[in-house]
Structure formats: C-alpha cells, structure tokens
Amino acid sequence: MLFRSLNIIEPILKAVDEEGYTIPTPIQAEAIPIILQGTDLLGCAQTGTGKTAAFAIPILQLLSTNKIFGKTRKIRSLIVTPTRELAIQIEESFKAYGRHTGLRSTVLFGGVNQNPQTAALRSGVDILIATPGRLLDLMNQGFLTLRDVEIFVLDEADRMLDMGFIHDVKRLLTVLPKARQSLFFSATMPPDIVKLANTILHNPIKISVTPDSSTVDIIRQSVFFVDKGNKSALLLELLKDVNIKTALVFTRTKHGANTVVKILLKHNISAEAIHGNKAQTARQRALANFKDQTTRILVATDIAARGIDVDDLEYVINYEIPNIPETYVHRIGRTGRAGAEGTAYSFCDAEEKEYLRDIEKLISKKIPLAENPFFPLMDHNPVKAPVQQQGRGRSGHARPKQQVVHKNPVVANKNPRILFSRQRS
Numbered sequence: 001m002l003f004r005s006l007n008i009i010e011p012i013l014k015a016v017d018e019e020g021y022t023i024p025t026p027i028q029a030e031a032i033p034i035i036l037q038g039t040d041l042l043g044c045a046q047t048g049t050g051k052t053a054a055f056a057i058p059i060l061q062l063l064s065t066n067k068i069f070g071k072t073r074k075i076r077s078l079i080v081t082p083t084r085e086l087a088i089q090i091e092e093s094f095k096a097y098g099r100h101t102g103l104r105s106t107v108l109f110g111g112v113n114q115n116p117q118t119a120a121l122r123s124g125v126d127i128l129i130a131t132p133g134r135l136l137d138l139m140n141q142g143f144l145t146l147r148d149v150e151i152f153v154l155d156e157a158d159r160m161l162d163m164g165f166i167h168d169v170k171r172l173l174t175v176l177p178k179a180r181q182s183l184f185f186s187a188t189m190p191p192d193i194v195k196l197a198n199t200i201l202h203n204p205i206k207i208s209v210t211p212d213s214s215t216v217d218i219i220r221q222s223v224f225f226v227d228k229g230n231k232s233a234l235l236l237e238l239l240k241d242v243n244i245k246t247a248l249v250f251t252r253t254k255h256g257a258n259t260v261v262k263i264l265l266k267h268n269i270s271a272e273a274i275h276g277n278k279a280q281t282a283r284q285r286a287l288a289n290f291k292d293q294t295t296r297i298l299v300a301t302d303i304a305a306r307g308i309d310v311d312d313l314e315y316v317i318n319y320e321i322p323n324i325p326e327t328y329v330h331r332i333g334r335t336g337r338a339g340a341e342g343t344a345y346s347f348c349d350a351e352e353k354e355y356l357r358d359i360e361k362l363i364s365k366k367i368p369l370a371e372n373p374f375f376p377l378m379d380h381n382p383v384k385a386p387v388q389q390q391g392r393g394r395s396g397h398a399r400p401k402q403q404v405v406h407k408n409p410v411v412a413n414k415n416p417r418i419l420f421s422r423q424r425s
Contacts, residue, residue, distance in 0.1 A: 006032050009061050011100035016057070019096055025050030027209040032058050038181055040204035042197055046187040046330050049209050051155075052093045055079075055183050059151050060098045063126055067102055073124030074148035080130055080172065081155040082163050084109040084283065085274075090155070091129045103127060110134040111279050118143045132160075132168035139175070146175050154200060157186035157193055163276075166196070173200065188326055219332050219342040222370040223356065228349040230375035231319055232263045237374045238317070238345065239269055239297070246290060247315035249299045250331050252322065257299045260319060264297055271297035302327055310334065318346040321355040325362035345370070350380050 003016050003024055024032070027049045034041050035058035045051045059077050081087050091107035098105065105127035106120040114134070121144050128135075128144070138144055154160070160169060184197045184204070197204075226234050238244070251257045254275040264271035272286035272295050289295035291310055302322065313335045322328050328346075336342025346367065348356050360366055 001029055007036065008032070008057060009064060011064070012057055012060055012097055015097050015099050015101075016053075018099075021053075025054075025209075027051055027207065028054045028057070030207045030209065031055065034205050034207070035059070035181075035183065036061060038062070040181060040201040041183045042201055042204040042206045043183070043185045044187070044189050044206075044208040045185055046326065046333070051185055052090050053097065055153055055155075055185070056090070056093050056097050059127065059153075060094065060101055060103060062151065063103055064101050067126075073104060073126050075125055075128045075144060075146060076148055077127045077151040077153070078130070078146060078149045078176070079128070079153040079155060080132060080135065080160075080169070082131065082159045082165060083156075083276075084111065084131060085287070086156060087129050087131055088284075094127055094129065098127075105129065108134045108138060110137070112281065114138065132165045132172070136168055136171060146172070147177060149176055149180055151181045151183070152176055152200075153183045153185070155185050157184060157196060158188045158190070161192055161196070169196070170199075187330065188324075217365075219336040219344050221332065221344045221346070221367045223346045223348050223367045224370050224372045225377035226347050226349060226372060226375050227377055227379055228351070231347045231349070232260065234347060234372070234375050235260070235317065235319065236263070236267055236269075239264075244315050245296070246293055246310075246313065247297055247317050248290075248310070248313060248334055249297055249317045249319050250322070251299060251301060252320045254301055256320065257301055260299045261297075264299075269297060270295050271299060273299045275301040302331070314341055314343060316342070316344045318344070321346055321348050321352040321359070323355050325355075325358045328359045329363065350377065 001024060002022055003013060006024065006029070008016070027043065027045050031041060031043060031054040035055060041055075043051070043054070045054075063076055079087075079090055081090060087107050087109050091105055094103075094105040103126045104124060106117065106125050106129070108117050108128065108130035110131060110133050114137075117134070118138065121138070139146070154169065160166070182200050182202070182204075184200055186193050186197075224234060235249070239247070249260060251260060254273075254277050257273040257275050261271045261273045272289060274283050274286050278286070286295065286298060290298040299319075316332050316335045318328070318331060322331065332342070332344035335344065346356075356367070
C-alpha cells in the first residue's frame, strides 16, 4: 500500500514524498481513513509506530478544506501531549507534512518565557500543540480560547496520567466544544485509561498497533546480571569500547539519571541528563549536543525520553530494568530504526529479575545472557535482613552492624566489545 492509495490531497502527498515516505506504517494505514471520515478514534500504539503522522496527515487534510488566513485564524485543532520534547516533535511533524497547505501551527510548553508563544497566538494559529500546564496557564490569562476546536487529540494518555495531568485534562474537557472529533492514543490500556477514554470519545473505532516483532528481533539484546552497587563500574567498563560513539542510557528516576551523569563526568566521559527537573533550554541543548555527538552519553528517564528521535543511534543501555514491560520495548526501539543496526544492553540486579521475566513474557523470547567477567552478580537473592543485636561496646551502646562489601576484581579485557553471550535455559 502507498500513501497515494489513502486519498490524501496533493499538497500533503508532495510533503510526505519530500520527507522520503512512500509506504504508510500499519497504524497510518488504519488510522488515516478513519480520521478522514470524521470518526472518533481510540488507538493503542507506542511511540515508534508512526503514530504522529497517523493523526497529523488527516488533520491537515480536514482543515485544508476550509482554510482561514491572517490574524482571524482560529484554533481548530488541539493536540495535548505530556512532555515538552514530544510536543516539539509533533509540531515539527505538522510543519513538515503541512508545508504546502498554508496552515499554521505552534507549540506551547512551560519552562520558557511565554512571550514568543503568546506572540505566535496573536498572529493566528490553526493547529495548537501543547502540554497541559502552559496551555491552561495561557487560557487563564486570556491569550487563547478553545471554543472553535474541531479536532481534539490526547496523545500518550498513559504518560499523562503517570505525570499527574488527569485533573488538567478534565478541566480542558469542560471548555472544549461538545461537537468535535476526538482522537485518543495510549501505549497501554489499563482500566483508568479506558475510563478516561470513555469520557472523551463518542462511538469510537478502536485500533491497536504494536511495533512489528521484527523491530525487536533485529536489535541485538543482552542482559548483564550485576549487583546494584556495581552497575556504574560495569557501565564504565563497557564504555571503554571506542565503537560506542554515543549511547542512550535509561534510569527509572531523575536522581538516578543525575547520579550516573556525575559518575561519567568524573571519568572524563561527556554526558548530560534529560528529565522533568531540567529547564527546557537545558533539555533541548542536551538533546542537540547528543544528536551532533558533542555529548557521548545521554541519560534519560522514561517520561522525558518520550519524543526523543535520534537518527543512527546504535546503543541503548538500560541501567535500570523498567518495571513496566512495554517500556522496555519503547526504550530499545530508539535504536535499530530504518534497518540500521541496534544494540540494547540491560543491567539486571537480583531485585529486577521479576521485571526481566515480565519483559521476556511480553516479547515472547529469552534475552541472551551476556557473560559478565567484570562485575558478576554475587548477591542473587537480596533480602532485608532483620536487625540483629550486636555486642555492646565499652560505652554500653550497641555497635552498628557492619556492611559486607563484595569487591569484585575487574578481569582484564582489552576489548570490552568482545562479549560472549549464551542462551539462558
């Protein structure tokens, strides 16, 4: 199937062709005809499936049938997404696919001066992409109204709930026109998400598209069993491989990301963190530095990583195993794109073995176990031992219990890239 078979108008087809796309992804092939019919849509799809184009292309086409020019433009389509990075990426997509339509889009997000954003709104906007906080803030200041919205998109709904935006979304629903087309996308569909979708959508058509299993298969995956306290040492050992020009490293927490960056910088490895506590300018600078390879290692949390799209990224390292299996697929999907090579390393301590089992169940395969001659897992079943009574010191107070630290000698390996793998039984 080609894009031309989806009844897309010529100005958009021309832009899509200029972007180098000819064949739609599965979600694009399914969603575009449904949206062009004006029907509500409930889509279960992860980042990396081509979801943005799946709603951007038909929205541009629907709005092109009745264009308004100049400062009299009204916000006719609203796309709400949880993170600044994803909002920026979506707006870039609208500009790319809509470059020949004459439609105008802009993006709103917090953490930066609002003046350029309010100036863009005053100039007239057809399509608005926004994060919830800044959107509601500018609405309360009177800089925009949503009474003319014809098409509403809630993107990454599961992350929206994870980040605590549910009340903001409900506030937006009270000011949006009831007569509208609504599109709802989420990578997962737990009960809370289904309940939210039911309050937004009217007789929707449901589609579910996951990344092609071959996407996971073409990525070289391996897992290192390592004690939690030795993960940083293992990371430093792996990064001695000069073939790892850049790598995207994932942690579960912001504090964890900052800690990893400090360790890398201490060992003269250029690294930056990207997470919710970073200012927008810092996040954009870190991403730009990583893309042009000024920064070798980008350490990210899962929420902040939504929207990161780096060409030719060969290495993803799960410094911490995600506790949500789908997140693993999302993480490693940052590499191995468009037929390029991709490698995903995962560091698993004893407490994370359960997460690993859930991931392998989801992807229906065992992840090869990498031999770890550097810092092998020693404490296979960590448990919180009860506090034991120690002998009394001269002062009569109990002596503090001493911790036993396992010091694993580093086995000399002049070429860390040579990592032998074996399949776990």
